[in-house]
Amino acid sequence: MSEDLKLTILKRLDADSVVEDTTAAFTDVSVEAVLGALKSLEIQEKVAYKTLATEVWSLEAEGRDQLDNGSYEAQIFAAVPPGDVGISIDELKAKFGAKANLGQGKGFANKWIRKNGGNIVRIVDRIVDQTRADLETVHKTGTHPDSGVIKTLKGRKLISSTKLLSYAVRKGPGFSTELKKQATDLTAEMLHSGAWKSAEFKEFNFDSLGANPGNGHLHPLMKAREEFRQIFFETGFVEMPTNSFVETAFWNFDALFVPQQHAARQLQDTFFLKDPEVAGSLPAFWPEVKEVHERGGYGSIGYRCPWSEAEASKLVLRTHTTAISARMLHKLAQEPYCPAKYFSIDRVFRNEAVDNTHLAEFHQVEGVIADKNMSLGSLIDFLGMFFEKMGITNLRFKPTYNPYTEPSMEIFSWHEERKKWMELGNSGMFRPEMLRTLGLEEGIQVAGFGVSLERPTMIKCGLDNIRKLMGHGVDLSMVETDPVFRLDKEMGSGSSQRAK
Ligand code: PHE
Structure with missing residues (x-):
């Protein structure tokens, strides 16, 4: 684990007192590396940290399709010509396949279109494709300010989320920007030179599982x-x-x-x-x-x-x-x-x-x-x-x-x-x-x-x-x-x- 990263974290804390969000503060370092550094600094009581879990949303294949080509309801709307005749349901089905039903349903609910016998006709002249706009917001920011929208898009299986871990860090009781290498052993040299007086000793980790020796085995x-x-x-x-x-x-x-x-x-x-x-x-x-x-x-x-x-x-x-x-x-x-x-x-x-x-x-x-x-x-x-x-x-x-x-x-x-x-x-x-x-x-x-x-x-x-x-x-x-x-x-x- 890099000593540099530990130093970087300590210096940042020295300047700002806290790091609100490590992912934002250290953009080019992996979460694992940050966590490793924090764990090691925490043992030395130089820092204390809290885990922040953020949910990041991204588009599923169908969401992607609707971002690129418009929501199904908008696509269907566009396919219905203005006027009283409209377009036959069969024709829509032939053109849009499985999307036709989904798009029509939403179009009815939005009061954009209605049924007229075996045909679909427009109710309004113009529409605003809000679904597509919402998808764009999610795509760009990883979330949406309106949690209701997230819920709906998720319900329509257009978006899914992954959890991103990040950490909020503050100074610990032993905070300093100096990083001493922790000694794992008390050596004769340390006793001789007196270095033991100021040395920091690494604590024993009695919970450590130990490495699997991976040796050979006798057949039963x-x-x-x-x-x-x-x-x-x-x-x-x-x-x-x-x-x-x-x-x-x-x-x-x-x-x-x-x-x-x-x-x-x-x-x-x-x-x-x-x-x-x-x-x-x-x-x-x-x-x-x-x-x-x-x-x-x-x-x-x-x-x-x-x-x-x-x-x-x-x-x-x-x-x-x-x-x-x-x-x-x-x-x-x-x-x-x-x-x-x-x-x-x-x-x-x-x-x-x-x-x-x-x-x-x-x-x-x-x-x-x-x-x-x-x-x-x-x-x-x-x-x-x-x-x-x-x-x-x-x-x-x-x-x-x-x-x-x-x-x-x-x-x-x-x-x-x-x-x-x-x-x-x-x-x-x-x-x-x-x-x-x-x-x-x-x-x-x-x-x-x-x-x-x-x-x-x-x-x-x-x-x-x-x-x-x-x-x-x-x-x-x-x-x-x-x-x-x-x-x-x-x-x-x-x-x-x-x-x-
Ligand atoms: N050779 C015998 C077997 O194959 C075993 C055996 C050994 C019997 C010596 C008697 C004396 O089963």
Whole structure:
């Protein structure tokens, strides 16, 4: 804000004591600039001001037309020839269109013209076009001395108004023509030089809203992911590297003891890559995988079906992060035994029909625990603890089938609002056919589970359509305004049955 303008205002006040109307006094400055200067001077008590609002009238298009061409009633009058015959109403209508009716009405009211059968004839010889004269006054001065005229013209929708702000200013208790820059800080220099004694300090504005930092925002899903990550870290898990969306069928299926004839492998569920179609090579232990699939081992008779290296070499978009768990378990087996807890939260892809709750890709939250004394009981115990941290306490487990786990359990929780058991995920004890082939010695058991990240996030954000959470249907303002994600009591399933 210009210091000049402030000085100008102060000087004017010094000379005249008051400024009656800033718009008249400072013609070439915008109202905003004047107001800014006044506000700043007011804080320093140099001035006091009052807002003056004036209504300024201007012509609407129809008003403009009547100013230029005469009022409709005058135009109609001019079109009526003197004498007793006059002009037919139809002719006027043809000539003036919609204006004809308006002009005639006014002409009748003014007693300029009258009806004579189907014709209009003059009553007077000459008229004064007062409407046009009034419009001219408004046009030139922005108003009219007769408020009745303003009312009529406004009623005829010939004029409209805008409010103009202006200010009346007088000296304040701290008036002076000297403008000191207000200090915002007490500095060491000011103390040193003694300048602080005469300095004027700017007052703190505690009402100021502060600038919006306009920083980036985490997507709600990523906020939810962060919450899950923290729970895993709290419970001693290590994050798995999940940065490759493309896997070999070998790691996605075969290493997990998923038979090559399994329906999930077929096109309906798996996205196979076209280019490149296959991986260059398979891990060195592939013959052991072939062996366990075809003939079994570790107490299993295997699938007794041919196992093809070519099938295992196919590249797929991973259908679950369990592919990475398998890689990690294989890696774990290469080192001296040590119990391990791994987790990952990342994207997986399934060639499924897309609907309100399913997309062709979603995020899987996966955990595996490898330990010598791991049992189904310890998995159930762990899952209870894990979901408790999210405020979900009422769990139930239902036996299910996974090619790679035995026993396998679906995890359900009671959803109080919907009054039904909702599936949270899948879990189980990895089979020896898988673990031993990956190289884990006998006696090491591995439990695993997978849940979707989308489901709790949708519940938490109150979304009923997954497309509002993933992809181009996401409302960006939601991303900006959605609060921090907390997996707490209110989150959902079973929460109301939480122990008091
Ligand atoms: N891979 C399973 C799924 O996609 C989840 C799971 C992981 C199940 C580990 C058991 C063990 O649903």
